[in-house]
Amino acid sequence: MPSTLFDKIWAAHQVLPETADTPAVLYIDLHLIHEVTSPQAFAWLKSLKLPVRCPERTLATMDHSTPTTPMARNTPMPPTTPMAAFGGVPIKIDAAALQVRQLEANAKEFGIELFGMQDARRGIVHVIGPELGSTQPGMTIVCGDSHTSTHGAFGALAFGIGSTEVGHVFATQCLLQRKPKTFAVNVNGILPRGVTAKDLILSIIGKIGVSGGTGYVLEYRGNTISSLSMEERMTVCNMSIEAGARAGLIAPDDTTFRYLAGKPRAPQGSGWEAAVAHWRTLVSDTDACFDTSIDIDASKLEPMITYGTNPGMVVAIGDSIPKPDNDTVHDKALKYMGFNAGDAMLGKPINVAFIGSCTNGRLEDLQAAASVLKGRKIAAGVHLLIVPGSQQVKREAEALGLADIFKSAGADWRESGCSMCLGMNGDTVASGQYAISTSNRNFEGRQGVGARTLLVSPFTAAASAIRGVVTDPREMLTPRGTLPGPGTPPLEPF
Amino acid sequence: MEPLLRVRSTTVVIASSNIDTDQIIPARFLTTTTKVGLGKQLFADWRYTANGTPNPDFILNKPEAIGCEVLVAGRNIGCGSSREHAPWALLDYGFKAVISTEIADIFKNNSLKNGLVPVVVDAPTHEWLIAHPGAKVEIDLHTTRLTLPTGVSVAFPLEAFARHCLINGVDELGFLRSKIADIERYEIARAAV
Numbered sequence: 001m002p003s004t005l006f007d008k009i010w011a012a013h014q015v016l017p018e019t020a021d022t023p024a025v026l027y028i029d030l031h032l033i034h035e036v037t038s039p040q041a042f043a044w045l046k047s048l049k050l051p052v053r054c055p056e057r058t059l060a061t062m063d064h065s066t067p068t069t070p071m072a073r074n075t076p077m078p079p080t081t082p083m084a085a086f087g088g089v090p091i092k093i094d095a096a097a098l099q100v101r102q103l104e105a106n107a108k109e110f111g112i113e114l115f116g117m118q119d120a121r122r123g124i125v126h127v128i129g130p131e132l133g134s135t136q137p138g139m140t141i142v143c144g145d146s147h148t149s150t151h152g153a154f155g156a157l158a159f160g161i162g163s164t165e166v167g168h169v170f171a172t173q174c175l176l177q178r179k180p181k182t183f184a185v186n187v188n189g190i191l192p193r194g195v196t197a198k199d200l201i202l203s204i205i206g207k208i209g210v211s212g213g214t215g216y217v218l219e220y221r222g223n224t225i226s227s228l229s230m231e232e233r234m235t236v237c238n239m240s241i242e243a244g245a246r247a248g249l250i251a252p253d254d255t256t257f258r259y260l261a262g263k264p265r266a267p268q269g270s271g272w273e274a275a276v277a278h279w280r281t282l283v284s285d286t287d288a289c290f291d292t293s294i295d296i297d298a299s300k301l302e303p304m305i306t307y308g309t310n311p312g313m314v315v316a317i318g319d320s321i322p323k324p325d326n327d328t329v330h331d332k333a334l335k336y337m338g339f340n341a342g343d344a345m346l347g348k349p350i351n352v353a354f355i356g357s358c359t360n361g362r363l364e365d366l367q368a369a370a371s372v373l374k375g376r377k378i379a380a381g382v383h384l385l386i387v388p389g390s391q392q393v394k395r396e397a398e399a400l401g402l403a404d405i406f407k408s409a410g411a412d413w414r415e416s417g418c419s420m421c422l423g424m425n426g427d428t429v430a431s432g433q434y435a436i437s438t439s440n441r442n443f444e445g446r447q448g449v450g451a452r453t454l455l456v457s458p459f460t461a462a463a464s465a466i467r468g469v470v471t472d473p474r475e476m477l478t479p480r481g482t483l484p485g486p487g488t489p490p491l492e493p494f
Numbered sequence: 495m496e497p498l499l500r501v502r503s504t505t506v507v508i509a510s511s512n513i514d515t516d517q518i519i520p521a522r523f524l525t526t527t528t529k530v531g532l533g534k535q536l537f538a539d540w541r542y543t544a545n546g547t548p549n550p551d552f553i554l555n556k557p558e559a560i561g562c563e564v565l566v567a568g569r570n571i572g573c574g575s576s577r578e579h580a581p582w583a584l585l586d587y588g589f590k591a592v593i594s595t596e597i598a599d600i601f602k603n604n605s606l607k608n609g610l611v612p613v614v615v616d617a618p619t620h621e622w623l624i625a626h627p628g629a630k631v632e633i634d635l636h637t638t639r640l641t642l643p644t645g646v647s648v649a650f651p652l653e654a655f656a657r658h659c660l661i662n663g664v665d666e667l668g669f670l671r672s673k674i675a676d677i678e679r680y681e682i683a684r685a686a687v
């Protein structure tokens with residue numbers, strides 16, 4: 001029987017199939033953990049006196065509550081610094097420092113590899129997995145974090161779990177799962193200039209809604225998807241959860257293999273050839289049946305921007321805010337945002353611009369931002385915060401001169417971390433202020449109490465930071481202004 | 495976990511649609527390393543004013559909310575972050591069940607693992623519940639039915655194994671650990687390929 005990519009991965013990881021009475025026992029190849037959702041699971045494990053079954057399949061990093069502020073060189077550390085500080089900065093919030101210390105202690109006690117505060121490989125959990133080559137096609141990958149869907153870009157079945165399930169994976173390397181349904185998202189056509197993977201996924205969420213994917217694994221297919229780089233594919237899969245989906249998937253191909261070749265944790269030598277031969281089988285069969293599907297014409301898409309308090313409240317940047325009749329939810333969201341139905345989004349003033357997160361904090365995203373910011377200055381009164389997704393992204397951006405472009409433009413260039421995506425580390429937007437942001441959630445208070453978030457691509461965030469108002473980035477791009485590929489120098493602006 | 499056979503209580507209604515887990519418990523409270531005491535921060539940004547005093551207009555600060563164990567939410571609750579702190583906060587506050595038209599996957603799973611019953615109902619039942627805050631309802635886990643004070647009773651979906659665990663007060667880890675021999679066999683078979 002023809003099967004989908006999802007079916008193939010599922011079948012290969014089924015320790016025991018589901019029955020009417022019990023869910024399937026699904027084997028997990030890679031378990032990523034971070035400081036926020038692991039402490040309770042470790043405490044549970046200790047209370048049961050159990051070891052971590054496969055510490056070698058577990059990787060830990062610190063990203064959510066860690067500081068991103070670099071400290072001036074040669075500043076002596078205060079004697080009361082809670083720990084060997086990272087980038088020279090102690091963690092200001094005591095509870096956050098405690099989380100970080102607990103993860104250090106737990107990783108040590110259970111024999112788990114940790115990319116700790118001082119590690120050059122540290123970064124946002126969904127950025128470092130791929131960067132290290134730990135994320136590979138055909139794997140099952142879980143993490144106590146909803147954006148685990150990012151790893152689906154490699155043709156891995158990757159999804160977020162809660163802390164109790166983190167405990168299940170610690171103890172058994174397995175999860176109890178009912179089989180989700182499959183949803184084909186067919187995207188064809190060439191993305192127009194200035195329209196990015198972020199705009200694509202925002203328009204998909206706009207179409208199917210924030211619960212349109214509930215119960216499904218989305219498989220993104222079609223020639224638009226095949227032509228995307230790995231970093232763009234990660235942006236798309238990352239936000240699958242924003243449509244309610246369990247996971248997002250993209251079949252691995254030569255682009256995937258080129259990305260993984262030579263990565264430190266990818267198969268090496270003769271193992272590489274064998275792995276690629278296997279990975280090539282990981283595609284949905286031609287006649288495979290999906291439970292549902294949608295077709296998107298990429299050539300018709302435009303830069304997108306959210307105007308409300310969930311990612312489904314989104315319009316093309318040149319459009320005005322819709323006016324649904326008698327929709328109290330819509331009214332409430334607009335009241336929070338301080339907007340009116342019918343308002344144009346272009347020209348709305350912003351206070352903060354945030355470029356970063358596991359959605360758009362990789363090198364290509366920073367290159368895209370730099371292509372707009374090069375030789376320009378941000379508007380007076382705007383705070384542009386640029387936070388690389390990992391320490392490796394930071395080093396690469398600095399080596400390519402992107403950091404210099406950012407600093408000359410007046411941006412605040414930071415150490416890696418989740419930062420203003422959720423404001424747990426103290427990087428927050430003040431109440432009532434508008435933040436144009438490349439992150440993934442515009443929920444009430446997500447970036448700080450009372451903060452108002454507008455989700456966009458790195459192009460749009462950079463262009464808007466320059467003008468101080470919501471700006472169509474196409475006005476600032478060169479004629480060939482599309483997202484630069486890996487390793488290409490930033491584009492020349494006008 | 496204590497066995498849970500039924501929840502019988504008056505309801506609290508929060509009619510907002512798409513209540514995400516950032517609303518249920520904002521990220522700044524996630525620096526905790528335990529599960530306890532999160533009820534105080536439940537719906538913090540709606541429940542308290544900027545200076546930390548209770549917002550008198552918010553339902554959880556009204557006398558009729560005291561002792562209610564069933565939360566009726568607007569359409570689609572629990573989207574967003576996978577934080578299990580969301581069901582921990584709801585339970586710590588005293589809720590035992592959440593009713594909506596749709597409940598996001600991860601939040602639903604997290605709720606079931608902690609003894610918070612996710613109840614998905616059809617639109618007419620939901621509309622009735624939204625229009626009748628404080629209604630006395632019964633949620634029966636044996637029959638998987640929700641009964642309204644009007645006598646109307648509707649079935650709600652509850653995954654068979656999760657129901658078994660709730661009713662018997664057992665956690666899923668015990669079941670998973672009973673399959674260790676199968677897990678070992680799987681690992682050996684895979685390593686041999």
Ligand code: SF4
Pocket residue numbers: 063064124125126145147357358359417418421422439440
């Ligand atoms: S960057 Fe944002 S969405 Fe991504 S893992 Fe961190 S907090 Fe979550």
